[in-house]
Amino acid sequence: MKRPIETLKALRELERKILWLACWMVHNANHLRPKNDGEVKVGGHQASCASMVSIMTALYFHVLRPEDRVAVKPHASPVFHAIQYLMGNQTREKLENFRGYGGAQSYPSRTKDIDDVDFSTGSVGLGVAITAFASLVQDCLAAKPWAKDRPLGRMVALVGDAELDEGNIYECLQEGWKHDLRNTWWIIDYNRQSLDGVVREGLWQRIEAIFGAFGWDVVRLKFGALQEAAFAEPGGERLRGWIDNCPNQLYSVLTYQGGAAWRKRLMDDIGDQGEVTALLKRRGDDELATLMNNLGGQCIETLIQAFDAVDHDRPTAFLAYTIKGWGTPLAGHKDNHAGIMTPAQMAEF
Numbered sequence: 001m002k003r004p005i006e007t008l009k010a011l012r013e014l015e016r017k018i019l020w021l022a023c024w025m026v027h028n029a030n031h032l033r034p035k036n037d038g039e040v041k042v043g044g045h046q047a048s049c050a051s052m053v054s055i056m057t058a059l060y061f062h063v064l065r066p067e068d069r070v071a072v073k074p075h076a077s078p079v080f081h082a083i084q085y086l087m088g089n090q091t092r093e094k095l096e097n098f099r100g101y102g103g104a105q106s107y108p109s110r111t112k113d114i115d116d117v118d119f120s121t122g123s124v125g126l127g128v129a130i131t132a133f134a135s136l137v138q139d140c141l142a143a144k145p146w147a148k149d150r151p152l153g154r155m156v157a158l159v160g161d162a163e164l165d166e167g168n169i170y171e172c173l174q175e176g177w178k179h180d181l182r183n184t185w186w187i188i189d190y191n192r193q194s195l196d197g198v199v200r201e202g203l204w205q206r207i208e209a210i211f212g213a214f215g216w217d218v219v220r221l222k223f224g225a226l227q228e229a230a231f232a233e234p235g236g237e238r239l240r241g242w243i244d245n246c247p248n249q250l251y252s253v254l255t256y257q258g259g260a261a262w263r264k265r266l267m268d269d270i271g272d273q274g275e276v277t278a279l280l281k282r283r284g285d286d287e288l289a290t291l292m293n294n295l296g297g298q299c300i301e302t303l304i305q306a307f308d309a310v311d312h313d314r315p316t317a318f319l320a321y322t323i324k325g326w327g328t329p330l331a332g333h334k335d336n337h338a339g340i341m342t343p344a345q346m347a348e349f
Helices: 005-032 046-063 074-086 092-096 126-142 167-178 203-213 225-231 236-245 248-257 259-270 275-281 285-292 300-308 343-348
Strands: 069-071 155-160 184-190 217-221 316-321
Touching: 005 046, 005 074, 005 092, 005 300, 005 343, 046 074, 046 155, 046 184, 046 300, 069 126, 074 092, 126 155, 126 167, 126 184, 167 203, 184 203, 203 217, 203 316, 217 300, 225 236, 225 285, 225 300, 236 259, 236 275, 248 259, 248 285, 259 275, 259 285, 300 316
Parallel strands: 069 155, 155 184, 184 316, 217 316
Antiparallel strands: none
16 A cells, blocks of 8 residues: 655654664764773664664554564664654663663663663574564463453564574474464564675575464565666566675675666676666666665665555564665675764764
8 A cells, every 4th residue: 555655754754863863872972972991992783773774663653553562683772762762762861871881772671771672682582582472471461351351462573684593583483383473573684794794695585484384474575665666667677687686795795885886787787778778877876876775674665565564463574675784884885783984974974
């Protein structure tokens, strides 16, 4: 279902503000806040935040209901705190002291944060699995007299693709299958980059096969609305095929290099002095870069359509293709996992 232009515009403005606030928190902690220990790096993950900002904007400002609960992947905590700040549930003082004593926590914490964290997710993988067990407990409570009239919430986990390396996640999938798990969404941030490097080719097929084997619905969000529109143009199917066959590492490199690099590679690989060439020439370098970065997990329109389309309580995994560092100078860089924008980059950003 098409969304009103006003709704999409408002969500995109929120997305832009949230991305800036999340990056500013990390920047402030490392470059602006006075330090008592010299030049020690405080840390933070601007790139991991950027790949999640569209997903979390769609969730928190369009999809979630009061009864829903969310486990936010650890490295995206600044996005969560930025959203809660805009909602009036977090203070500027806490944001300014991010990763400092008494400030907003580096990873969401139920005991240390003031902005009503649903699940502590500081240990990678545990926050993911707990959503499934929380849903099973919810079913147990709903069967009892004191909770049978309460609405059932969706237990949502925001999962990093490398986080799926954690073994407890697969123990959890089997337990869920044994006990008819429902009302559980896992949204996988498939940015294909991690601390250890670019993920292995074809991981998405393994993810889909594993979740399918345990009875989950799998929704693949690979292309955004801009890309789908381009695919409908003459020559668009060639572009779709190129994206489908592009290695993860090459896609990351071209993302970092920008529109001119995209144009040269695409012209070299699929330029035909005909429809494909015309499709590319209709777009300037900036427009071409925007098009190639418009993956499903970075497209508000695609995300809310996919979330709104779920009309059942079966466990659902959304495999959301994203860009690590999306919208920042760090996008696609091979070392962006713990990379931080320089003061000059942040000023321009």
